[in-house]
Amino acid sequence: MRHLVVFLVSALFVCAPAGPSTRAFAADATDTKWVLIVVTTLNFVNRKPAPDAKVVVVGNAADLATAQSSLAEMTVTEGKAGDAAGAYAIFVNTADEARAAHAANSAILIIGSNESCVEAGACVLAVETQPKVTIYVSRAAAQAAGIEFDPNFKMMITEK
Amino acid sequence: MRRYLTTTACAAVFLSTVPALAQTVNYGSLEDVFSEPVTTSATGKPQKVSEAPVNMEIITQDDIRRSGADNIPDVLQFLVGLDFRRSSFNDPELSIRGYDQPWNPRLLVLVNGRPVYEDFYGDVVWAAIPVQLDEIRQIEVVKGPNSALFGFNAASGVINIVTYDPLYDRANAVTLRTGTQALREGSAVATVHIGDTIGVRMSAGGMEADEFKVNDVPAENAVGLLHPMSGTFNIDGRWQVTPDVQFSLEGGAGTMKRNFPADETPEYDKTDTIRSRLSANTGIGLVDLDFYRNVWQINYLGSQAQHATDIADDFRASDLFKIGLSNSFRIGFEYKYNEAYGEFLSGSTDYYSTYSIGGMWNWDIAPGVSLTNALREDYLQLGFKGMVLPITGQTASSYDTSLNALSFNSGLVYSVSDEDVVRLMAARGFQLPSLDDLGQQIPVPGNSLDLGQPALKPTVVLNFEADYDHTFTRLGATLRSAVFRQNNNGLFGYDAGVPYQLGVNTVYQSANLGSSDETGVEIALKSASRAGFRWNVSYSYATITDHIDSGIAAGVYSTYAGSTPQNIVDFGIGYTLDRWEFDAQGRWQSKFLDYRFNAALGYVPVTIANYVTANAHVGFRVTDGVSLGLTVEQLEAEHLLERASIPVDRRIIVSTTVKF
Numbered sequence: 001m002r003h004l005v006v007f008l009v010s011a012l013f014v015c016a017p018a019g020p021s022t023r024a025f026a027a028d029a030t031d032t033k034w035v036l037i038v039v040t041t042l043n044f045v046n047r048k049p050a051p052d053a054k055v056v057v058v059g060n061a062a063d064l065a066t067a068q069s070s071l072a073e074m075t076v077t078e079g080k081a082g083d084a085a086g087a088y089a090i091f092v093n094t095a096d097e098a099r100a101a102h103a104a105n106s107a108i109l110i111i112g113s114n115e116s117c118v119e120a121g122a123c124v125l126a127v128e129t130q131p132k133v134t135i136y137v138s139r140a141a142a143q144a145a146g147i148e149f150d151p152n153f154k155m156m157i158t159e160k
Numbered sequence: 161m162r163r164y165l166t167t168t169a170c171a172a173v174f175l176s177t178v179p180a181l182a183q184t185v186n187y188g189s190l191e192d193v194f195s196e197p198v199t200t201s202a203t204g205k206p207q208k209v210s211e212a213p214v215n216m217e218i219i220t221q222d223d224i225r226r227s228g229a230d231n232i233p234d235v236l237q238f239l240v241g242l243d244f245r246r247s248s249f250n251d252p253e254l255s256i257r258g259y260d261q262p263w264n265p266r267l268l269v270l271v272n273g274r275p276v277y278e279d280f281y282g283d284v285v286w287a288a289i290p291v292q293l294d295e296i297r298q299i300e301v302v303k304g305p306n307s308a309l310f311g312f313n314a315a316s317g318v319i320n321i322v323t324y325d326p327l328y329d330r331a332n333a334v335t336l337r338t339g340t341q342a343l344r345e346g347s348a349v350a351t352v353h354i355g356d357t358i359g360v361r362m363s364a365g366g367m368e369a370d371e372f373k374v375n376d377v378p379a380e381n382a383v384g385l386l387h388p389m390s391g392t393f394n395i396d397g398r399w400q401v402t403p404d405v406q407f408s409l410e411g412g413a414g415t416m417k418r419n420f421p422a423d424e425t426p427e428y429d430k431t432d433t434i435r436s437r438l439s440a441n442t443g444i445g446l447v448d449l450d451f452y453r454n455v456w457q458i459n460y461l462g463s464q465a466q467h468a469t470d471i472a473d474d475f476r477a478s479d480l481f482k483i484g485l486s487n488s489f490r491i492g493f494e495y496k497y498n499e500a501y502g503e504f505l506s507g508s509t510d511y512y513s514t515y516s517i518g519g520m521w522n523w524d525i526a527p528g529v530s531l532t533n534a535l536r537e538d539y540l541q542l543g544f545k546g547m548v549l550p551i552t553g554q555t556a557s558s559y560d561t562s563l564n565a566l567s568f569n570s571g572l573v574y575s576v577s578d579e580d581v582v583r584l585m586a587a588r589g590f591q592l593p594s595l596d597d598l599g600q601q602i603p604v605p606g607n608s609l610d611l612g613q614p615a616l617k618p619t620v621v622l623n624f625e626a627d628y629d630h631t632f633t634r635l636g637a638t639l640r641s642a643v644f645r646q647n648n649n650g651l652f653g654y655d656a657g658v659p660y661q662l663g664v665n666t667v668y669q670s671a672n673l674g675s676s677d678e679t680g681v682e683i684a685l686k687s688a689s690r691a692g693f694r695w696n697v698s699y700s701y702a703t704i705t706d707h708i709d710s711g712i713a714a715g716v717y718s719t720y721a722g723s724t725p726q727n728i729v730d731f732g733i734g735y736t737l738d739r740w741e742f743d744a745q746g747r748w749q750s751k752f753l754d755y756r757f758n759a760a761l762g763y764v765p766v767t768i769a770n771y772v773t774a775n776a777h778v779g780f781r782v783t784d785g786v787s788l789g790l791t792v793e794q795l796e797a798e799h800l801l802e803r804a805s806i807p808v809d810r811r812i813i814v815s816t817t818v819k820f
Contacts, residue, residue, distance in 0.1 A: 037192075037193055037195070040189060040192045040193050041193050043186075043189050044189070044193075046403070129195075131578035131579075132194075132195070132196070132208075132210070132578075133193065133194045133195045133196075135193070135194075139485070150186075151183070151441045151445075151446045151480075152183075152184075152185050152186070152190070152206045152446070153190065153193075153206075154482065155205045155206050155207070155480070155482065155488055156190065156194065156198070156206055156207065156208065158524075158527075159482075159485045159486075160485065
């Protein structure tokens, strides 16, 4: 038993931790994990895009390469908020970009990387991955865009 | 990395397999989004397990594979707060936080929310549950009463076995096992999708083995032992009728033979089940209508050769909805009709109907703080059809009784910081007397009579608990701890009353026998590193004080303090190296008192000495779809007495799994 205790305590210090990586990625929209979680979140949106639908990434709001590979059926391009016309979804950095995107396309799914954009009623959806995954949805913005979410999913998110 | 790969895979099939709006919970996608297991077993609404207002453990498919076990109780046996003991090859017994009894009726076991215990005893016949290990997504273990959601028998806790979904998931696997005790075992799982709207998952499995050696067992307890076997089949289909409506239909069957030498009762059981479910996203919320029928045929083939058939029909309706931004509600209604007939009842039928209504309110008070309250009222009406034997001294009117039970669950979850979570909980649950407890009438040769007691009251379980979880982010480790105080009032037991004389017969009758208090502590530490190394260690302490009424016969059903091990330490270690997996799990537990039936002396106490036991598993992934496994159960001893029954023999299992 003593050997087991010594072994376990040693292991605490020897082995690499399984926790999150040390880089600060709270609200870091370029993080690969963040993009993948956002893409998976789209499964819970009622309105499905056409296979060749357009998705716009504003600035560094999302890692472009990851978005392109994980949304391979769609056309993912870098652009500006004003390019939202005709697009299915747009990744934005700020509430102002979100408002501009909505002005260009009132039905677009606007995705942000922090709670404040949803709190402002500008983004439909925001995902934070640290310290744990939290998803924010603006009821007003979703309603304005005609977007609904899976009813079970809605039970697990924070609505604003 | 595995999590990212899973997420990527999920993203890659985006839009191709997931219906527009899922009325049933899509565990896989939700888990991928929230990066932790998702459960509905706490409140009836989907939740991240870290936010559930109950003490819950989740066993994943990875855990199942790495255990190397070939049955569910063996998978769960090293979980903190669970007591495990095995009577014979095919008769493992699990209880939560002690109070173990033969045919433990305090534990509610579900498959995807459907109760799978046999209602005649309230017993879980693990080997006959029609589910294969390869089709299980996760096993959710709720410690403490949860009657406010699930009703009677969620008294000590709930185990919900969640399978892969026929519509959202693709589970295809074949597993073959062989090993000591001449084990021959196989299972197959296949999923078929028809377009994007229909999914069907089929599974079948069976095993056959030799019983453990009976050298040390008294002769009368080793007579007529059966050859352990089981066979199960299940088919589960789901149809996305419209974007807002899903219909599910499921049917299954199981059979098994097991020995229970402690009570001289080899047993051969069969079960059939059918379930249909309609789930709809409506203007008033997520509405779920659920009907199932469970049929059990219980055959005793030993010296007490008898049989009983139990048929339970259950209809449930619920509505889950949100009001405002931070309040979720669930209201529910349930009706159950349960009847049993056969030789246990001398050809008559006893039955009950229960009507239940309940509700749950989940309030997100502030970021990181939520309060959940659930309330449920059950009304039960007992009845009897046929002839009440005159020698029982009872009449049909003896069965014209009813009872009410009000249960609740309250839980406050407070995320004190990013690394600390506190849960405070209070719950009141019920253990319902079984139809056997209530209505059996069995004349036994030699002028004695086994008699039910229709006036039995259910056991009321009151539980107060405080939990504290801490994540050591830098170490990649988690600490989970719990302190609880539980009161069990109105305990009852089969044949627990002091025998009395009625005419020429000596009557053994079920009786309420008193109360019992338990205080317990659980501490668990676990870690898994990116380097592939994992370990866990846990300790549980439970002390029980019985308050047994005078006039009650001491014995297997009335001595809880002695029959629960006071100290249990579980430990495990594992390492993944490329295609190899190495895992070992073990347990030390202190002594406890068990009972063995003797026809002349009644229940004879037997002390089960403290012991250490350990299992080891090595897995090798030959290709992405093919894996081999070698498991040794009970490394430390060739024979181990886990209860007053057959000593458990060491097992060696070799397995091959092909996933496609």
